Amino acid sequence: MNKLFKHLGVAFALLFSAVCFANGGEQAVAQASDAQIWAQLKDGAVGYTASKSEFHGQAINTYDLRVLDLRADWLAPALAAALFGMIAVFIVFIKINGISKLHHGYSGKMVYRWSKADVAIHWLGAIPCLLLILTGLVLLAGRFFVQPYVGEGFWAGLVNGAKQVHDVLAIPFMIGWALMTVLWAKNQMPKMYDVKWFMVVGGYINFGPFKGQHPDAGFANAGEKLWFWTFAAFGLVISASGMLLLFPNLFEPSRTLSLIALILHGVSAIIICAFSIVHIFMATVMSEGGMECMISGYCDENWATQHHNLWFDEIKADGTLKYKD
Numbered sequence: 001m002n003k004l005f006k007h008l009g010v011a012f013a014l015l016f017s018a019v020c021f022a023n024g025g026e027q028a029v030a031q032a033s034d035a036q037i038w039a040q041l042k043d044g045a046v047g048y049t050a051s052k053s054e055f056h057g058q059a060i061n062t063y064d065l066r067v068l069d070l071r072a073d074w075l076a077p078a079l080a081a082a083l084f085g086m087i088a089v090f091i092v093f094i095k096i097n098g099i100s101k102l103h104h105g106y107s108g109k110m111v112y113r114w115s116k117a118d119v120a121i122h123w124l125g126a127i128p129c130l131l132l133i134l135t136g137l138v139l140l141a142g143r144f145f146v147q148p149y150v151g152e153g154f155w156a157g158l159v160n161g162a163k164q165v166h167d168v169l170a171i172p173f174m175i176g177w178a179l180m181t182v183l184w185a186k187n188q189m190p191k192m193y194d195v196k197w198f199m200v201v202g203g204y205i206n207f208g209p210f211k212g213q214h215p216d217a218g219f220a221n222a223g224e225k226l227w228f229w230t231f232a233a234f235g236l237v238i239s240a241s242g243m244l245l246l247f248p249n250l251f252e253p254s255r256t257l258s259l260i261a262l263i264l265h266g267v268s269a270i271i272i273c274a275f276s277i278v279h280i281f282m283a284t285v286m287s288e289g290g291m292e293c294m295i296s297g298y299c300d301e302n303w304a305t306q307h308h309n310l311w312f313d314e315i316k317a318d319g320t321l322k323y324k325d
Helices: 002-042 066-097 116-145 152-187 193-199 222-246 255-286 301-307 309-317
Strands: 110-112 298-300
Touching: 066 116, 066 255, 110 301, 116 152, 116 255, 152 222, 193 222, 222 255, 298 301, 301 309
Parallel strands: none
Antiparallel strands: 110 298
């Protein structure tokens, strides 16, 4: 019996030694050949994997990594500038110029302009858009103006919360964007009189040769049309790139396509952010009586005649003019 245990012990010791030697040898080989492996990959060697995805055999990124520096060093500050910079510009502008008041005051007659469905669609896109801008700002540029001033625990929680909100609100934003683009496009077609609207800055300047100018405008003025088509175009880019980033397992984009989507997402966000600030200020501050349109769906008659005279004349002529009871 003792001889049996002795033989088993020797066999186990030899087996253990062999395993250790094999593992050590494998590690030594791996460590010794790392430089060669990376050199081969850079020369175009193909990797192999059990995955059946089209791109999983690509073992190394081949794009120019300076693109990542572009996102970190330029897009992040640009998004912050688009938000806070445009707010600062409008505050200064209003201090100097003042707002666009109704020359004849409020008439008390409320004209039907937007349906309840239109108002709901507007806020379906608008509320997520604002929260996506804020959470995107935290994710992209928060390390510049938040992280240095808070603890690591708070910063980690803030980033995680921003990421969750950003992902969840992406879907309602895309639904709102799609509905607005499809349903409202017919009233956003450019007209020749839109050129004059831009030439006199929509009549919003209260000094010099622009003062008192009220250019013709249909249902949407030229500025609103510019905002609409900007939102439609860059909203498409944001939605398409966002889907790739949000559902990588579904679309299985290549690494290069993922990086392109990331850059396009950031550039589009900067443009929409800047235009959104203009749109918000024009609706809530610059144009007296303008905000009521997207709250009740009605506008004051004097607001309609001052800012959208061609539309008001049209609904009077074709009998579709409706007043609030």
